[in-house]
Amino acid sequence: NAGVTQTPKFRVLKTGQSMTLLCAQDMNHEYMYWYRQDPGMGLRLIHYSVGEGTTAKGEVPDGYNVSRLKKQNFLLGLESAAPSQTSVYFCASSYLAGGGYEQYFGPGTRLTVT
Amino acid sequence: DAKTTQPPSMDCAEGRAANLPCNHSTISGNEYVYWYRQIHSQGPQYIIHGLKNNETNEMASLIITEDRKSSTLILPHATLRDTAVYYCIVRAANFGNEKLTFGTGTRLTIIP
Numbered sequence: 582n583a584g585v586t587q588t589p590k591f592r593v594l595k596t597g598q599s600m601t602l603l604c605a606q607d608m609n610h611e612y613m614y615w616y617r618q619d620p621g622m623g624l625r626l627i628h629y630s631v632g633e634g635t636t637a638k639g640e641v642p643d644g645y646n647v648s649r650l651k652k653q654n655f656l657l658g659l660e661s662a663a664p665s666q667t668s669v670y671f672c673a674s675s676y677l678a679g680g681g682y683e684q685y686f687g688p689g690t691r692l693t694v695t
Numbered sequence: 696d697a698k699t700t701q702p703p704s705m706d707c708a709e710g711r712a713a714n715l716p717c718n719h720s721t722i723s724g725n726e727y728v729y730w731y732r733q734i735h736s737q738g739p740q741y742i743i744h745g746l747k748n749n750e751t752n753e754m755a756s757l758i759i760t761e762d763r764k765s766s767t768l769i770l771p772h773a774t775l776r777d778t779a780v781y782y783c784i785v786r787a788a789n790f791g792n793e794k795l796t797f798g799t800g801t802r803l804t805i806i807p
Contacts, residue, residue, distance in 0.1 A: 585738075621799075622799075623782070623796070623797030623798055623799065623800070624739070624795070624797045626795075669736065671738050671739070673738075673739075683729070683741040683744060684741065684795060685741065686738030686739045686740070686741075687738050688737060688738050689736065689737065689738050691736075
């Protein structure tokens with residue numbers, strides 16, 4: 582049982598380049614989330630999904646797109662990377678949402694945009 | 696979700712109990728108290744959560760005051776690996792409340 586995994590672990594992009602971050606979970610969780618964490622700050626929700634084929638915006642969605650084609654995978658895309666997107670990205674999953682259901686986090690992807 | 700207040704940092708001797716306080720004076724009746732920790736730059740790790748009653752699991756104990764306005768996370772026998780930033784989060788029980796609001800947390804340092 583690997584839990585939540587993320588690929589890649591590190592990435593450096595030039596401004597304007599695109600990339601996709603992959604999150605996978607093997608816990609059969611319905612909900613999946615993408616957060617970003619900037620230095621010295623807490624996590625902020627980018628997008629989330631309440632089930633296969635669904636996505637929704639979080640608090641900082643601009644500049645990102647997501648897809649959930651399979652229940653176990655949640656992809657985060659950057660179409661045209663900007664230096665402001667330099668951050669550590671964490672994926673999480675939970676059985677359901679709301680109180681009483683904890684979120685399990687992946688190890689993170691450290692992205693630098695130059 | 697209600698706002699939480701935590702001390703910015705704490706030290707604890709290795710082997711002793713670490714008691715981390717959290718104030719959530721505006722908590723409402725359907726809001727849970729969650730604790731997560733983040734070791735260095737790893738992903739946050741779930742520790743424990745509770746609604747009204749005290750809770751205990753293999754990692755920690757959660758003590759919630761009777762008026763629910765504050766709580767304490769207890770790590771019974773702290774080790775060096777418990778050095779981390781600990782986040783107290785209050786989260787409503789209703790479905791559709793997707794995000795966890797992480798504040799600045801308490802940086803706990805375990806002293807050898």
